[in-house]
Amino acid sequence: MNRSIVLFRLDLRIQDNPAFNAAVNDQILPIYIHDTKSLGDWPLGHNSQQWLDNALSSLNETLNNQLVILEGDTLSIVKTLCEEHQIQNVYWNRCYEPSRIAADKTLKASLKDLGIHAESFNASLLWEPWTILNQQQEPYKVYTPYYRKGCLNSTPPRAVEAIQVEQLEWIDFPQEKSSPKPIAQWDVSEQGAMNVFLNFVAEGLSGYKKQRDFPARPHTSRLSPYLHWGMISPNQIWHHVKGLTGMVPDEDIDHFLSELGWREFSYYQLYHYPSLPTDNWQKTFDRFEWEESPEQLEAWQMGKTGIPIIDAAMRELLNTGYMHNRMRMVVASFLTKNLLIHWHEGEHWFWEHLYDADLASNSASWQWVAGSGFDAAPYFRIFNSLLQSQKFDPEGDYIRQHVPELAQLPTKHLHAPWEAPEAILKEAGIHLGSTYPYPIVDLKTSRKEALERYSQMKDAS
Template sequence: MSDIAIHWFRQDLRLSDNPALAKAVEQGTLLPVYILDDDNAGPDAMGGASRWWLHEALGVLNDQLRGHLRLYKGDARTIIPQLAAHYGARVVSWTRCYEPWRMARDKAIKDQFDAQDCGTIRLNGSLLWEPWAIQKQDGTPYKVFTPFFRKGCLQAPPPAAPMEAPDDIAFAKPQEDDGAISLGELSLLPAVAWHKQLAPHWDIGEAGAQAALKRFLDDGLNGYKSGRDVPSQPHVSRLSPYLHWGHISPNQIWHALDDLEDDAIPDQDVDHFRSELAWREFSYSLLYYNPDLTKEPLQPKFAGFEWQDDPEMLSAWQKGRTGIPIVDAGMRELWKTGYMHNRVRMIVASFLIKNLHTDWREGEAWFWDTLVDADLANNAASWQWVAGCGADAAPYFRIFNPVLQAEKFDADGQYIRHYVPELSKLPNKYLFKPWVAPKDILTEAGVRLGETYPAPIIDLKASREAALDAYKALS
């Protein structure tokens, strides 16, 4: 009988450039498994949009594995050793994860196997470099992004060349008494069919990731540095959910940039896109060295900051009913697609924190539940950046004016009109701030403030001054 190797899929839901999977295939017949481990995740358990994505992704992965993917639900610290014993596995492989709860769980599992006659294979397949590989010359982690990228990443050994998918995988014969359940029994889909509006916007799986990369390289990379700030333009990759779930590796993207043959694409666009990949790496470095990143501000002086608790304001922000068109457009894009343009993410986050004076953790929690690319490291690091309490943070007194931001980055109003159609007939002069429009202009456009579209829930100027006063008191 051939030796059995278990590969435990987590956030590496692909066959190509999956080093841990490739090593497992070399060991013998493969038993591929996925475990929904909410037991150990606790408060970091996946949100609704992520669970929908995972449901679809597991179905696609099972097809790639010719129906051999085994699904389980529960505490992986118990399930993985039981499976190894049940099948007499020679080795268990997995791709490293870096969330604190996963690292603690994985160490506990490794310690169990170290005491038994079963080996483990644990390899990086999610990052360009391990978090501990990019450090300053004194051996401490970077706290500022630009030197992390320029002096750390760009001076480090280049990311490994991507691997092809394993050929002719030999699968272990499944045993019906091993506790496996069906995809439906994982209960990943939300009770309310909200997810059905997300589906048309995404092609989930490894093939979808590769298609998204090709589309971006062909149509979006040229002009990326400036165009990425305009939400109505195609200069964004939309690769973040594919990276998070491991449908594509960052190595594959990095080397695809190296392989570009189009001399018409300016170096500045390629460099800036690489810096976005590096921001993801920086976020994981921050999380690795600061396990409380999702809960505590990196700058201690913000620990006692007095936030306002106004459920009605928070709800209006969540629903895209603030009366500030660019903010509402972003929040509605999120709800309808599970995604939000990066520039708009900064605008809506600044509005929640600086204008509504709401704790950044409330925004982080909403994004965690509604983003298909919800990523513990990137989500927390980015919210702390906007809040001014993180590493390399935008100063707290840097407050985005949502009207000016809209006028600059959605100058033709295309993005707002798409997601806030009740304002679509307003001329650009008033589209970004309908509360200043004359009554006859509003009437002609079919807009009744407070009825067809909300009046602003906050005065932008007064709330900005209040935020600055609060910051001065903190300092």
């Protein structure tokens, strides 16, 4: 029987795991390596590390306590293990961050030089970035033709692979196992991922297209952390949802799958433009005059801007490691277009605090809102925080959940407490400037200032 290493990274599951499936007839040594060098300039944030620790603990249980967790340089460790355990094959699933791509090429070449079969697979994308090109054989720059013309007319996503763990043989590697502190409100496991998905399908998929923008309603999947860490595959999601045709409205199926398409487009951008996390894709933004305001930045980070919908979203992030997708766009627009603070600041704050902190999605999304990225929102598109609040949290349920000091305020005044009569504020136990801040910026004035700066930037080009 051959002896094989399966190297886990962002694929912390057993089902529909092509690298693991390639080794099922061998004796297997499943490993995970904490390799900070392979992460380049983006070491894991605190919440990402907490999620990873729990995910590895769960994966180890699924693997009958056979997962080996090591720390150090991946290439050195794998070469040593291959020698010590007479390994013939090393399998892993591809990652698409620039630093990992480079490291994987070196790993594969080094193993082949040693006469070891090294093979990588696609486990995290529906379509790999180099397979989708326009008629000129160049990368798409705009999402809709990328997805509608490119992806949907390409080879369909591969079928899902099932694996029976009970039938596997292991290479013995005794190791002490740790039990990390669980994460409140999240079941960080492969089965937990599937449960979240199936619950969303049952309760949130019908009506998704119209209801997904309301943060207090159950019409978002909350799958982003599981997808990022590979605890469920996009293929599992894609084929299951496709199979609901006729049972769920077509518009909801199409819109949900197109959101998977946006995730794909983020990876596509990062692959074809590796400096996406740091450099404006639209170079005119290199001339934009950003503000440096530590006080306003901290108010945004802590959810103390005096704009209830912004504060609710930022506190949701601080308290849960997650933020509703519509709210991510609203707070990003507020930071970059009302406070005029560089999108890098938001990108780094999200990276540190999101359980789903994903280099591709985080970078692409911040550039999209700022107006500097691929197929970006036009520079003059500035979310009005007050209108967004009134439209998508009309009863104030989301604000009350995350900004409890405003809970007693009548809904009529909840979205803009600075406009409420003093008697109403007093009755609700609110003292502006003390129990809740005044707005740190005027929405209309700051919008006008942003438009002026964008115009100056364009004129300069």
